[in-house]
Amino acid sequence: MTAIETQQGRAIRLAGISKHWGETTALSEISVEAPAGSFTALLGPSGCGKSTLLRIVAGLEEASGGQVLIGEEEVTGRPADKRDLSMVFQSYALFPHLSVAENIIFGLRTRRVARAERMARLAQVAELLGLAPYLDRKPGQLSGGQQQRVALGRAVISQRPVCLMDEPLSNxxxxxxQTMRTELRALQRELGFTMLYVTHDQVEAITMADQVVLMNAGRIEQVASPHDLYERPATIFAARFIGTPPMNILPQSALGETGARLAAELGGDLAFGMRPEALRPDPQGLLEMQVTGGEYLGADALVQGRIGGAEALMRVPGQALPEQGTALRVALAPQDLHLFDAGTGRRIDYPQPASPMARPGHPAGSSGAMSPLSNPKEP
Amino acid sequence: MRKREWIYGWLLILPALTLIFLFTHFPAVLTLLHSVFSTPRGRKAAHFVGPANYERMIHDPVFWKVLTNNLWYALGTIPVAIALALLMAVLVNRPFPGRALSRMAFFTPTILPLIAVANIWLFFYTPGFGLIDQILGLFGQGQTNLLGDPATALPALMVVAVWKEAGFFMIFYLAALQAIPPQLAEAARIEGAGRWTIFRRITFPLLMPTTLFVSINAVINSFRLVDHIFILTNGGPDNASSLLLFYIYETSFRYWDTAYGATLTVVLLALLCLLAIGQFFFFERKVHYK
Structure with missing residues (x-):
């Protein structure tokens, strides 16, 4: 499809990276690896240190401690241009006084690549990104999406094994x-470089990345594939950050005796996580939800209510929005119940999800040997 | 309704218009008129003389002398002041301890009146016990009279002007430097550009609008600022340090030859207009506005 060489990506390994600004700690002991040729997203709320981490990898910021390795080579002390990587900035950082063509070949010029090769590569990149008609324009004459492509062009023309992107789609x-998400992902696959991609948007991370590094307050919360991040969040923070609307986190008291019994069995104070889309109304369900409101979204609807006194949301089909004030029986499949330690916020894995809950004595009674939270499947 | 708004609008700008016409346009037109009349003396009223004043000017060796002086003065001060301003701005744009103090120090000459600046420099230049001679004395040099020598009087004035102006231009460059997003330099760094390349290919081109603004101001100032001549040399020796505006002042208010003074003024204004227009054309292609 294109003549641009497919390059071998290089792995990025961070070992114990810390960053302090005077008294404040921006990053503490970050150790993570982005495998060669993978798409790794650094995800987290603003101020969590993800951009600082990226800038440390780029060599634009110096780490207070720890090591940066690219392709098993230590580059911690190397300047940005000796790390063999390219970067796309949130603001694109296009040079406003240079034409699109000059912007793209800027790096080739500074590295004294011969004119014939510069022009040949420019033509390839322009074709790849659909920029051919705009090469003589100034960035100010382009739309936001076209400027984004120019920034991409400047990053890919140098054929580096590593590409860093700092919230490139947020403008x-x-x-x-949505279009650019698909294109970026395709571009990365096609060219084969290792991508480190900073975003605060969970949708971007989930849809594009092979591996998501979820960060919060200068620490790593979880490193996992998008699937695992959603299915098995390691902390309450991860559970609440991924998914829209966020997972319901109910205190132990909201589940009454079942809660107390599970706490006694597993030890410590528990918190229960249930995704709004995992809950469903069921006359034989063992949870009771007091409906306090609803939000109609078209295809589906969100029911706002209380379960055992704690606020909770449930996603239902759009036409099934219940009346305010009604009390609904609600069911949940046992594998959709997440247990967390209420003190540390860490996930607790329990061996047999159904068994500890299928004991008599639950306030709503038991419907047999199955989990009280679920119902016997209709045949 | 439309008409009332119209009147209202004119009333609002009337005060500003009055001032501009009274003190800028009216005197300018009057100067043009005076330049084609003779100077009124005693009972002899001014009478129309046509281009006589301009003919006199063309044959006036002092006029050519001060004009040449002024051109050298402009050529000597403008590039140096601008280069120095840019250098100082780049220096104090970076974080370092004592940055605010350095910025203030560079800007101080701008706050001082030129008359006061000239008096300070008079102490520097004084033959025998001035600062310069004291330092030169350490190396066994004899007395120098920089202001009294026709060869050095004008350069001595130029040094004062550069010292006075560079700090002022620095402020504009500093503001412009801070308006350039730091990501541009970072992106260039990742693409392998060194400091000098970044300055040459990114920073300097992006400062072009400021350079245009500053250079037009510098040109105007090189014809306009003559206060220090009164203190330092009075135009001497033998008009070696006299500039056009200083000559206009002397002609008009010392020798009271107002018609000839008006003629010289018209030439000065025409020259400044030409230079400003010329600069706009010269810079047009090189200036990138956001």
Missing amino acids: LDAKLR
Whole structure:
């Protein structure tokens, strides 16, 4: 499809990276690896240190401690241009006084690549990104999406094994962002470089990445594939950060005796996590939800209510929005119940999800040997 | 309704218009008129003389002398002041301890009146016990009279002007430097550009609008700022350090030859207009506005 060489990506390994600004700690002991040729997203709320981490990898910021390795080579002390990587900035950082073509070949010029090769590579990149008609324009004459492509062009023309991106899509409108997500992912696959991608948008991370590094307050919360991040969040923070609307986290008291019994069995104070989309109304369900409101979203609807006194949300089909004030029986499949230590916020894995809950004595009674939270499947 | 708004609008700008016409346009037109009349003396009223004043000017060796002086003065001060301003701005744009103090120190000459600046420099230049001679004395040099020598009087004035102006231009460059997003330099760094390349290919081109603004101001100032001549040399020796505006002042208010003074003024204004327009054309292609 394109003549641009497919390059071998290089793995990025961070070992114990810390960053302090005077008294404040921006990053503490970050150790993580982005495998060669993978798409790794650094995800987290603003101020969690993900951009600082990226800048440390880029060599634009110096770490207070720890090591950066790219392709098993230690580069911690090397300047940015000796790390063999390219970067796309949130603001694109296009040079406003240079034409699109000059912007793209800027790096080739500074590295004194011969003119013939510069032009040949420019033509390939322009074709790859659909920029051919705009090469003579100034960045100011382009739309946001086109500027984004120019920034991408400047990053890929140098054929580096590693590409860093700092929230590259956050300045685009929603529709364009969706298109660019697909394009970026395809570009990365096609060219084969290792991508480290900073975003605060969980959708970007989940849809594009092979591996997501979820960060919070200068620490790593979880490193997992998008699937595992959603299915098996390691902490309450991870559970609440991924998924829209966020997972319901109910205190132990909200589940009454079942809660107390599980706590006694597993030890310590528990918190229960249930995704709004995992809950469903069921006359034989063992949870009771007091409906306090609802939000109609078209295809589906969100029911707001209380389970055992704690706020909770449930996603139901759009036409099934219950009346306010009604009390609903709600069921949940046992594998959809997440247990967390209420003190540390860490996930607790329990061996047999159904068994500890299928004991008599639950306030709502038991419907047999199955979990009280679920119902016997209809045949 | 439309008409009332119209009147209201004119009333609002009337005060500003009055001031501009009274003190800028009216005197300018009057100067043009005076330049084609003779100077009124005693009972002899001014009478129309046509281009006589301009003919006199063309044959006036002092006029050519001060004009040449002024061109050298402009050529000597403008590039140096701008280069120095840019250098100082780049220096104090970076974080380092004592940055605010350095910025203030560089800017101080701008706050001082030129008359006061000239008096300070008079102490520096004084033959025998001035600062310069004291330092030169350490190396066994004899007395120098920089202001009294026709060869050095003008350069001595130029040094004062550069010292006075560079700090002022620095402020504009500093503001412009801070308006350049730091990501541009970071992106260039990742693409392998060194400091000098970044300055040459990114920073300097992006400062072009400021350079245009500053250079037009510098040109105007090189014809406008003559206060220090009064203190330091009075135009001497033998008009070696006299500039056009200083000559206009002497002609008009010392020798009271107002018609000839008006003629010289018209030439000065025309020259400044030409230079400003010329600069706009010269810079047009090189300036990138956001």
